[in-house]
Structure formats: C-alpha cells, structure tokens
Amino acid sequence: MSQRSGQREDSAGAPAPDAPRALRNPGDRLDRDWPAYFDAVEGNPARDTLLLALDRFDAEGGPRSGLMIDLGAGSGRDTIIALRRGWRVTAVDGSAEGLTRLGAKAADEPDAPLRLLAVEAKFEEMDLSRIAPQGAPLVNASFSLPFCAPEHFEQVWAQIVATLARAAGEGRPARFAGQLFGDRDSWAGIPGRTHHTRAHAERLFRGFALERFEEVEKDGNDAFGNPKHYHVFHVVARLDRAPAHEHTSGGAR
C-alpha cells in the first residue's frame, strides 16, 4: 500500500513544530548525535509493528523462551513495552547513551532489570550467534536497519534470519518486526545508509508469512521538524520453520 500526505511520519515522533527556520540535525547528520534524537522522541509510544508482533504471540499463547532481540533499541521505547509484557530483552545499540537511558527506564519497572541485557555494538560488528546462541523468537528493529552500512547489510540480515530460524519450528513461530527504508526516501542518497526497492524488500522476506507489509510514501517532517519525503516499509513477518536453504538478501537494493 502506498500513502501520500503532508502529515508527519511516526518515525519522527516529536510534537509537530512550526516550519523550521534552519535545519537542525538534518538527515545526513542524524547519526552524529543520537542523544538529540532520543531527546526529540522522548515519551513516544512503542511502534505499531512491535505491538502487532507481541499481540500475535499473545494470541498464540505466548512464546516459550520469551527472548526479544531489539536491534537499534535506542533509549528503549519498544524494549520497555516488551519488558512490561513479560519478555526478556537483549537490546543492541551502537549508542552507549541510548542504552544508559534505557537502563534507567528499566530500573523503574518491577523485575525488568533482571530480564534486560544491554549490548553496545554496531550492527556491522555484532555476532548474534554469540549474543543469542539459542536464537530468539522475536527480532525487532524499529527504524534502525537503514543506518546499517550497505556493504554489511546482507550479512546482518542473514544473522537476523538465522537467529529467528534457531528459535522457530515444531509449531513455534518466530517473528521479525520493524522498518526498512525505500529507495525513494529522501535520505536514500546519504552515504552509509541502506535503502531498498520494494522488490528487494519483498525478497528479504522470502520464506516468511507476511502479517504486515505496508509501503508508506508521503511527505512529512523528521524528528527535528525538517522536511522529509518518507518511503518506508513497515513489516511484521512470521517464520514458521528454518528455511530449507541458506537465506540471502539477494544483494543490495
């Protein structure tokens, strides 16, 4: 599905500002100051994609291991909700500041710190087979994978699929929840970012059952009020058993 409107995109999360006089933390510099982003979106609710995935697990009677890997967890808007709903969470992020903020939030939740593991790591360097050797029934990546360097995306994606595959099977589904950015997004030309055509995004989920695959394209504002053209794929995808053959992303874009 494709949408066009002048509304703000959910990824922004901050109150809709007046038209900005000057660009603040524009897209090509966003990843130099993640704490400013965490400030801008502070207090915003968990992502719809995560909530749908959690609801699906609940409807099935809940996962047996209850481990969610939150990739690019940031200051924890998704992680906190998963903890409240009884999951164990391994939160991975390259920002030490984000994980510190997340830890402070978790400290306010009953027994949540015991179920939270924070791992400071870049996607490009992480090893999910060590972080989650038994796999995980839920890998969540809300608005974070586009910030993975494109030359590393394929191996990162293969790790995500392998992590889900280690947990899936014998009637126990595993799920991916999160966002990918499309090739018509206004940040697509920024070096170091990963964007996908629709065809490529669909290929990534070969072997999955798509519970949500929504393509949204619209004009809006980023978290700082800067104008942005959004082209985003919102995805919740279920893996019922390990793929029969090795899963690859099929190359960039």
Ligand SMILES: C[S@@+](CC[C@H](N)C(=O)[O-])C[C@H]1O[C@@H](n2cnc3c(N)ncnc32)[C@H](O)[C@@H]1O
């Ligand atoms: C746009 S924020 C999204 C945060 C949160 N998931 C949300 O939905 O609001 C992107 C997050 O990914 C993290 N990140 C960006 N590039 C990364 C990388 N290469 N490796 C690990 N984390 C990264 C940032 O630190 C930030 O917390």
